[in-house]
Amino acid sequence: MTDLVEQDVSAVTPSPASSSGSNTPVKSRVRSEAFARRLRARHVAERRFRLAGAAAVALAALMLVVLLGSIVAKGSTAFWEARIRLEVTLDPAEVAERNYAPILRRALHAQFPQVTDRAGKRVLNDLLSSGAPYELEAMVAKNPALVGTTLTVWVRADDEIDQLVKGRYRRDLPESERGLSDAKIAAADALLASGALAQGFNTTLFTAGDSREPEQAGIGGAIVGSLLTLLVTMALSVPVGISAAVYLEEFAPKNRWTDLIEVNINNLAAVPSIIFGLLGLAVFLGFFGMPRSAPLVGGLVMALMTLPVIIISARVALKAVPPSIREAALGIGASPLQTVLHHVLPLAMPGILTGTIIGMARALGETAPLLMIGMVAFIVDVPHGLTDSATVLPVQIYMWADSPERAFTERTSAAILILLGVLILLNGTAVILRKIFERRW
Amino acid sequence: MSITSGIPSPLKLRPRGDGRAEQRSSADLPAKMTARGVKVFYCAKQALKGIDLDIHENRVLALIGPSGCGKSTFLRCLNRMNDTVEGCRVEGRIALDGEDVYGKAVDAVQLRARVGMVFQKPNPFPKSIYDNIAYGPRIHGLASGRDELDEVVQTSLKRAGLWGEVKDRLREPGTSLSGGQQQRLCIARAIAVSPEVILMDEPCSALDPIATAHIEELIDELRANYTIVIVTHNMQQAARVSQRTAFFHLGEMVECDDTEEIFTNPRDERTQGYITGRYG
Ligand SMILES: Nc1ncnc2c1ncn2[C@@H]1O[C@H](COP(=O)(O)OP(=O)(O)OP(=O)(O)O)[C@@H](O)[C@H]1O
Ligand SMILES: [Mg+2]
Numbered sequence: 001m002t003d004l005v006e007q008d009v010s011a012v013t014p015s016p017a018s019s020s021g022s023n024t025p026v027k028s029r030v031r032s033e034a035f036a037r038r039l040r041a042r043h044v045a046e047r048r049f050r051l052a053g054a055a056a057v058a059l060a061a062l063m064l065v066v067l068l069g070s071i072v073a074k075g076s077t078a079f080w081e082a083r084i085r086l087e088v089t090l091d092p093a094e095v096a097e098r099n100y101a102p103i104l105r106r107a108l109h110a111q112f113p114q115v116t117d118r119a120g121k122r123v124l125n126d127l128l129s130s131g132a133p134y135e136l137e138a139m140v141a142k143n144p145a146l147v148g149t150t151l152t153v154w155v156r157a158d159d160e161i162d163q164l165v166k167g168r169y170r171r172d173l174p175e176s177e178r179g180l181s182d183a184k185i186a187a188a189d190a191l192l193a194s195g196a197l198a199q200g201f202n203t204t205l206f207t208a209g210d211s212r213e214p215e216q217a218g219i220g221g222a223i224v225g226s227l228l229t230l231l232v233t234m235a236l237s238v239p240v241g242i243s244a245a246v247y248l249e250e251f252a253p254k255n256r257w258t259d260l261i262e263v264n265i266n267n268l269a270a271v272p273s274i275i276f277g278l279l280g281l282a283v284f285l286g287f288f289g290m291p292r293s294a295p296l297v298g299g300l301v302m303a304l305m306t307l308p309v310i311i312i313s314a315r316v317a318l319k320a321v322p323p324s325i326r327e328a329a330l331g332i333g334a335s336p337l338q339t340v341l342h343h344v345l346p347l348a349m350p351g352i353l354t355g356t357i358i359g360m361a362r363a364l365g366e367t368a369p370l371l372m373i374g375m376v377a378f379i380v381d382v383p384h385g386l387t388d389s390a391t392v393l394p395v396q397i398y399m400w401a402d403s404p405e406r407a408f409t410e411r412t413s414a415a416i417l418i419l420l421g422v423l424i425l426l427n428g429t430a431v432i433l434r435k436i437f438e439r440r441w
Numbered sequence: 442m443s444i445t446s447g448i449p450s451p452l453k454l455r456p457r458g459d460g461r462a463e464q465r466s467s468a469d470l471p472a473k474m475t476a477r478g479v480k481v482f483y484c485a486k487q488a489l490k491g492i493d494l495d496i497h498e499n500r501v502l503a504l505i506g507p508s509g510c511g512k513s514t515f516l517r518c519l520n521r522m523n524d525t526v527e528g529c530r531v532e533g534r535i536a537l538d539g540e541d542v543y544g545k546a547v548d549a550v551q552l553r554a555r556v557g558m559v560f561q562k563p564n565p566f567p568k569s570i571y572d573n574i575a576y577g578p579r580i581h582g583l584a585s586g587r588d589e590l591d592e593v594v595q596t597s598l599k600r601a602g603l604w605g606e607v608k609d610r611l612r613e614p615g616t617s618l619s620g621g622q623q624q625r626l627c628i629a630r631a632i633a634v635s636p637e638v639i640l641m642d643e644p645c646s647a648l649d650p651i652a653t654a655h656i657e658e659l660i661d662e663l664r665a666n667y668t669i670v671i672v673t674h675n676m677q678q679a680a681r682v683s684q685r686t687a688f689f690h691l692g693e694m695v696e697c698d699d700t701e702e703i704f705t706n707p708r709d710e711r712t713q714g715y716i717t718g719r720y721g
Contacts (some may be wrong), residue, residue: 254527324564328627330525332577332634333554342576343566 071420075413081202081215082162083154084108084128084191088136090147095140100133104155111196112187123183127191129156131216154200159214159407161188165199168406205414209380210396214407217400219415221382225295225375225390226364226422228383232299233306233363238356240303241310245352248311249318250340269308276305277369285373292374296386301369306359313355317348350434357430361423367394393419470497473638473668474519474556479533481514481523488514490692491533496638501660501669503679503700506689507715512672513561515689516640519670520556521549537638554581557636561643563623565615565630570607573615573626574598577634593633601629602659621652628659632667639663641671645678657682676716680704688712 029035086107094103108124115121132155139153140146160180163169165188175182191197208218252258280301284290290297321344329339345352370376376395383390391399393415400412472495481489489511496502496519504512514523521542523529535542542552554577565573574594577583584590594611598604603625607618615626624644631639641660645653660669660682673679679686680700687697688709695709707713 322564324560324562325566326525327522327558327560328564328566328630329576331520331522331553331558331560332630333550333552334576334580335550338580342580347567 068420071413071416075410075415075417077166077168078205078410078414079202080166080199081204082157082165082197083200084157085152085154085196085198086111087150088153089150090140092147095147098137100136100140104128104132104136111191111194120183123181124187126184127158127161127187129158129215130213131211132156154198156204156215157197159405160184161197162215163406163410164188165192165197166410168410205411207382209382210378210391210399211380214403214405214411217408217411219393219396219411219418221379222391222393222396222415223418224382225298225379226392228295228386228390229298229302229392230360230364232296232386233302234360236299236303237306237310237359241307241356241359242314242352244307245311245314245318246340246345249315250344251336265308265311269312272368273305273366274368274372276301277372279304280369281372291387291389293377293379293389293391294387295383295390295392297373298370298375298390298392299386301373302363302366305366305369306363309359309362310352310356313358314348314352317351317355318344320351321347346437349437353433353437354430357426357433361426364392364423364426365394365419367392367398370395393422470500472496473498473538475534475536476515476518477534477536479515479518479531479535481511481518481532482530483526484528488692489518492694494687494694494697496668496670497685498668499664499666500685501664501671501683503683503686504670504672504689505674505676505679505686505715506695508674510689511692512689513642516558516642516670516672519638519640520553520558522553522558524549554634555636556638556640557631557634559624559627559631559639559641559644561646563620563627563647565618565623565626567614567616569612570598570615570618570626571611573630574633577630581634583634597629597633600632600659600663601625602655603629619652621648621655624648624652624656625659628656628663632663636667638668638670641669643672643674646674653678676704688715690715 086104087110088103088107090103094100105121105125105128108128109115109121112120112124115124135155136153157165160169161184164171164180164185169180170178171185180188188197204216205218206223207220208216209221211217248258248261280297284297284300285292325343325347326339329343330336334342367376370392375391376399377389377391378399379389379391381388397412397415397419400408400415403412474496476492476494476496479489479492479494480487492511492515494502494515504515506512517523517526518531518535519542523531531543537552537556540547542556566576568576571594574597575584575590578590578593584593595604595608598607603622606622607613607626615623618626624647628639628641628644645656648656657678660671663669671679671682683700685697686700686703688695688703688707688711690711695711696703696707698708703712704716707716
């Protein structure tokens with residue numbers, strides 16, 4: 001042992017004989033002029049690269065700010081809605097006939113005693129949303145004791161009044177070119193001045209299904225549809241994808257067949273999503289006769305679409321687990337399945353989860369395949385089951401973006417914001433899960 | 442291998458605590474494992490060209506030889522770890538207690554519980570120290586109940602000479618230990634399933650001299666209960682810990698004899714060249 005140490009030391013320390021054997025000290029090449037020049041050039045190249053990188057990041061950040069900024073500017077007001085305060089008297093006879101519109105109208109007319117002609121009253125009626133009577137009806141249904149009493153309620157205003165309150169209405173246009181007549185604007189201004197027209201938080205946006213009237217339209221139905229679709233997608237693609245990846249990576253022999261399968265999986269990941277929609281149309285709707293517009297079918301199609309993404313990312317994660325862990329487990333007599341379940345899979349979990357959530361996020365934002373299976377439909381009801389007709393968030397956005405009403409523009413942006421929020425939530429979950437599952441090596 | 446060139450006298454190489462009498466009997470001892478005509482192919486490439494070797498019970502056999510000569514390959518045949526290598530084919534016969542380990546009746550999983558392995562790089566599971574040791578007994582059902590498992594963990598760690606250092610931190614991850622401690626943890630993990638044979642592939646190559654001395658001592662103690670095969674590039678280590686030494690060269694087993702014979706009186710000129718550091 002001692003001579004080993006001595007030998008080692010003498011091997012590392014340059015012996016005087018070798019470095020200055022010829023008495024003329026050789027100038028190190030690392031200190032030559034040419035080397036210094038090259039070194040300078042290397043440093044310059046490095047600075048250039050860093051600058052380019054920082055510029056790229058700055059550009060990306062700027063784009064994001066512009067994009068988000070414009071969406072927020074357009075959409076943030078949709079979270080509020082204009083409401084009108086009314087002093088209603090619930091006449092039992094009218095309530096029994098479920099005739100709520102006259103009750104509201106009478107209450108509104110009472111606020112404008114100077115208006116007596118029919119035309120003037122019709123102008124006033126148009127200030128209210130056509131959905132306002134249903135609001136009142138829901139209120140009474142919840143609390144039947146209200147019948148016969150007089151009470152103050154806030155009901156939704158028409159969408160154009162809503163835009164007017166939010167300052168989005170072009171008052172300077174000539175009367176013939178805008179939807180709101182001068183009389184309506186004057187009435188709304190009077191209500192505003194008396195405090196009977198004000199903005200409140202827009203719960204309809206989150207709870208309601210689609211509607212022709214912007215002030216009654218919400219993305220509640222689309223959110224539930226998205227969740228149901230995602231549920232089906234996850235329930236199918238996660239277990240199937242992970243088992244396929246584990247089998248291919250840990251058990252399957254490496255031969256021509258598995259190579260072929262691998263190539264095909266990679267190809268599938270690159271297939272345009274609309275093709276999956278066509279497949280779903282032909283197979284699930286055409287052959288199996290499943291219902292149109294159903295989250296079940298949407299989920300099946302999305303599962304097919306995300307499967308390759310999950311398989312590929314899971315395989316990458318499994319590959320990254322050091323083989324020494326497998327050898328350690330096998331070496332003490334763990335069976336191959338135990339090795340995978342007890343050691344390899346837990347270590348690969350962070351990567352698998354990241355891939356899975358990225359796949360889910362993609363499925364959540366996907367529109368094209370759903371157009372093929374009829375999920376682009378006007379659906380007023382919030383779906384309650386996997387076979388109910390439903391639509392999903394991105395499709396809802398797509399449909400609203402097509403609507404001419406100004407109030408829908410605002411709601412489109414709001415829906416985009418909500419979709420982005422859900423995506424951020426998903427990705428945040430991915431980060432947190434990765435932190436939880438990550439272990440110190 | 443300039444290390445061995447400076448060896449002054451054969452006395453220095455005498456295996457620790459072994460007299461001639463015991464050595465002479467080594468060859469006559471019953472063989473725990475026997476290899477006959479073992480050939481290994483990696484795809485078309487032949488790595489071992491017919492190895493005949495006996496591994497004696499309660500003895501340490503050292504495998505030495507230049508890099509790439511097939512020591513690890515041979516070691517991995519003994520517990521069928523080569524099964525997991527794509528394209529690896531083994532021919533010939535390897536027997537454990539007279540039973541062909543590549544035979545149909547033998548299950549590789551059971552074989553690996555009987556023939557344990559310690560790897561070149563310490564590879565503890567990224568779990569607690571306790572779970573590292575307890576994993577083997579758990580999957581093999583060797584301990585019934587919590588107390589018995591605690592007992593197994595404690596004795597294994599004591600045998601591996603690690604108990605004193607880790608007894609207060611059994612819940613900490615095994616990966617938080619130093620390299621030498623990790624290697625002893627791996628040895629403890631291997632003996633926790635009470636194997637009959639322990640295979641060690643350069644167990645000290647990543648360790649400092651003190652940790653190495655620790656493990657060498659440990660090997661000497663383990664010999665009483667286990668049969669050990671160790672691959673090493675350190676001639677002195679081979680001389681210190683083993684009773685028998687086999688010299689491998691280019692996929693062949695050149696000679697196998699009592700360790701002292703090999704180091705003092707090698708029959709083959711290649712062996713002599715290797716141990717005196719002319720090549721390798
Ligand atoms: N998985 C493998 N695939 C293909 N060839 C391999 C594989 N493992 C080992 N070999 C080849 O088999 C031969 C023997 O390798 P082996 O690992 O047994 O050598 P070794 O004696 O252990 O060397 P070292 O002392 O460097 O560890 C080498 O030529 C090597 O290239
Ligand atoms: Mg080796």
